[in-house]
Amino acid sequence: MNLQGNWAFAKAGIKVWSAYRFEGIVMMLSTPISLIIYYFLWKSIYAYMGTATVGGFAFPEMVNYYILSMIVGFVTWSEVDKWMENDLIWGRMITGLLKPISFITWYMSFEIGINLMNILWQMIPVFLIGFVFFGLRTTTAFNTIAFLISIVFAFFIYFGMTYCLGLTAFWLKRIAGLRRLRRATLGFFSGSFIPLTLFPAWSQTIFHYLPFEYTKFVPITIYLGTITKAMIIKSLAIQLLWIAIIYFIAHLIWKRAIKRYASVGL
């Protein structure tokens, strides 16, 4: 590990974020819009139905779910496939290969820099707005710590999958379509739009064997405490397992990609 090097590239990410800070601030102001929409939508659904829970969530928990969904989203956010596509197309990839740190940690440090700013400027405001206006509740110390660990793991899973997709640009060059599909798939199957407990039972069983729910839904349930302590420990272990699998796959794809890169010299 070369922490000094990592920090240098994280700072590059911070600078890129700062160049777009006006966007960042407008985003900070417009993110509560999604919360308002989901709040009213579920309020009318619960009122119309008259029963207390939907998919295991009472109304206040459902609102909490969407606040937490946004919070996790700020940490896991990754557009590394976009940087990779652009770097390849504009011929900048070669500079990445010459950096004094490994290729993947170069991109990762950069993304961590951007996400640190997202956490500061977007996640913390959403936390506060959630507490003050939308009744976000606190949780036990154990769940809080487990939640924090699980969102860091979630970042590595999300980043790893996005990075694998970015590597396909070595073969496909333009991957804008795949990136779009990636965003929609990850959003939908991780529970960004509705909690996964509202999905048909058979699909929920399949989700347990896929990495998607570990990037959002599982961290949220850890915070909300809807799963037992034993399940939380198990979930964290499965997250670690997914990280190992995804980075092993990324390594395999990378080895083939770099061979191709050297021989073709795109």
Add this chain to the structure above:
Amino acid sequence: MRDLAYKYDFLIKTISVVFSDLIGPLVTLFIYNTTSGLPGWTFSQLMLFQGTLILVMGLARTSAFTLSWWVLDAINEGEFDQYLLKPYPTLLYLLALTTDHYGIAEIIVGLAIVIHSAMQIGIPFFTLATLAYIILVIAGYFVHLSANIIISSMGFIAVKSEALEFLYSKITDFARYPLNVYGTGIRFALTFLFPIAVSSFYPAQALISGVTAKMLLITLLPVAAFFIASLMLWRHAIKSYSSAGG
């Protein structure tokens, strides 16, 4: 046309557009499977609502969404002057230039959902309500066109408009669910100030429960005002651009 140079990417992009569109109907399906649904809307009615939104978004994607990206890019790169020199009205020329093919797939998906759910509900096809529906769908397209003209114009006036683009996409999210779930203030804003509800709620409601001429007029007037305001802003922006000398 540059997109066609990468045929594989073009195919995947079309699939991704369709998949993203189907998220709304899928969420609707899951909500109706696990709850009693939304007040005032049966499952088929809400599917018609979602199909209408996809249809309007498809029209807007075909000829509106790309406009603002294109203009903002051209301003940043200093390439905008060439468009002013063409012997065509600048805005129409830019609209023709920025036609997006993916919208066509979206229009087909939207229409299929609308027709299927209309048949399930048992709505007759050739009535005045259908005519009102078509008018309102076109009006919904004009709301998005106007919004994109405003964002483009702001590119000349303020330096950065990408933030407006984000705000616009967030406000558009309000149109994903029927107006009657929101409070009075939001309903008013989405009908009269930023008439985004015309891209889903008003056409769907007109087709399902009919519409009077008066109601139609009240819905269309804010859209007309919004469109005229966007054209005025565009003119102002173009003028300030030429006087500044690029």
